Amino acid sequence: MPVLRPLHSGWTLRAAGPAPLGDGPVPATVPGCVHTDLLDAGLIPDPYLDANELELAWIGRTPWVYETTFDAALTGDRVELVADGLDTVATVTLNGIELGRTANMHRSYRFDVREALRPTGNHLEVRFDSAYDYALAVRDAVGERPNAYDEPFQYIRKMASNFGWDWGPTLVTAGIWQSIGLHSWSVARLAEVRPLVTVDGTDGIVDVHVTVERAGDEPLTVTATVAGVTATATIAAGETSAVVTVTVPDVRLWWPRGFGSPDRYELDVTLRADASVVDAWQRRVGFRTVEIDTTADADGTAFILVVNGVPVFVRGSTGSPTTRS
Numbered sequence: 001m002p003v004l005r006p007l008h009s010g011w012t013l014r015a016a017g018p019a020p021l022g023d024g025p026v027p028a029t030v031p032g033c034v035h036t037d038l039l040d041a042g043l044i045p046d047p048y049l050d051a052n053e054l055e056l057a058w059i060g061r062t063p064w065v066y067e068t069t070f071d072a073a074l075t076g077d078r079v080e081l082v083a084d085g086l087d088t089v090a091t092v093t094l095n096g097i098e099l100g101r102t103a104n105m106h107r108s109y110r111f112d113v114r115e116a117l118r119p120t121g122n123h124l125e126v127r128f129d130s131a132y133d134y135a136l137a138v139r140d141a142v143g144e145r146p147n148a149y150d151e152p153f154q155y156i157r158k159m160a161s162n163f164g165w166d167w168g169p170t171l172v173t174a175g176i177w178q179s180i181g182l183h184s185w186s187v188a189r190l191a192e193v194r195p196l197v198t199v200d201g202t203d204g205i206v207d208v209h210v211t212v213e214r215a216g217d218e219p220l221t222v223t224a225t226v227a228g229v230t231a232t233a234t235i236a237a238g239e240t241s242a243v244v245t246v247t248v249p250d251v252r253l254w255w256p257r258g259f260g261s262p263d264r265y266e267l268d269v270t271l272r273a274d275a276s277v278v279d280a281w282q283r284r285v286g287f288r289t290v291e292i293d294t295t296a297d298a299d300g301t302a303f304i305l306v307v308n309g310v311p312v313f314v315r316g317s318t319g320s321p322t323t324r325s
Helices: 034-040 057-061 131-142
Strands: 003-006 012-015 064-070 078-083 089-094 097-103 109-112 122-128 180-185 188-200 203-214 220-226 229-235 241-248 265-273 276-285 290-293 304-307 310-312
Touching: 012 034, 034 057, 057 131, 078 089, 089 109, 089 131, 097 109, 188 265, 188 276, 203 220, 203 229, 203 265, 220 241
Parallel strands: none
Antiparallel strands: 003 180, 012 064, 064 122, 078 109, 078 180, 089 097, 089 122, 188 203, 203 241, 220 229, 220 265, 229 241, 265 276, 290 304, 304 310
């Protein structure tokens, strides 16, 4: 089975450019971000009080470096550094070897570390360049794009509310905001599991789309289980995908809030090679149908969300109170 070793301890943070801070690094919390680390170190005031967000605007324009050291005695056909979320414009370096660069806060990344990893004394560095510098460089390359605010959030794959909102402060963060660690695996791994769930009469149908990454070429077997019902598919040597369909009789339906119970079922997916389990994946799924009713009537064309055959009123909120007559 794969081994995932978190790397969440021993991190420090330092500015990689001019900053109104003292000398030397400060302890850093991972997962976390620059603002909370500087706040914990007593180096900045609470950015949510008074006009502090204006005084702290320099943070989003400063490059930052997160660093840690660790030992690693992992074995396996593959060893990868897995970063579930880097915010945002990052350069990842291990023992002086650049593993890769990122520019998207909203996805995960994997880096092969077999050539760079040592048994002891590994030095891992993640440098975050200014989101402003990156966004403005994209603007210069592609030209002006529409925007409701005087901030360049439309030019970068980063949480837009970081750049301010009508009711929120402008706090442009940086940091390792999701888990990071070493993933060691052999033979093959489940690179992607995508369950597509629907209902046929009283039966629940789960089409489990599986993509594997291989370290070898042997045949693989993928098994999916829901509510005690199991289905299996074979991934032939050299192939990397399969679809496993599980049919569950007499399922309890998932309902939106206010319409019934949001019942869900455990979905277990197992990958085997020569009967040995090499990877596994678990999530919960709900059985429901969703349709959009656009039937024309005397007033025009409808747009009604229908869940499990029942029209559903979709509720939401606005940024500020409104009055409707």
